[in-house]
Amino acid sequence: MPPITHPETYPKFQKQLGKVAVLAEMINWCIRNPLQGQPLALDDPKMTAIQSYVVW
Ligand code: HEM
Structure with missing residues (x-):
């Protein structure tokens, strides 16, 4: 995550x-x-996981 x-x-x-x-x-x-990927649905468990990681 560069920034x-x-x-x-x-x-x-x-x-x-x-x-x-x-x-x-x-x-x-x-x-x-x-x-250059496909966006995740806001309720996709992978989106929840990556948000949890970013907050952590
Ligand atoms: C899955 C991987 C990634 C995640 C989870 C991620 C997450 C984020 C988040 C949360 C921000 C907002 C930062 C803030 O507002 O303080 C951000 C901004 C940004 N990200 Fe990513 N990022 C990812 C990959 C990348 C990659 C690969 C690049 C470039 C090679 C990139 C370029 C940027 C840029 C240019 C910004 C804007 C910075 C700004 O507004 O000052 N991101 N990213």
């Missing part, structure tokens, strides 16, 4: 998304753009 993550600052305005975003939306931005 230093700040999960406690969400929801906040993210210029990449052009709106106030929750943490999961920023994670999906990273999956879609730098990682």
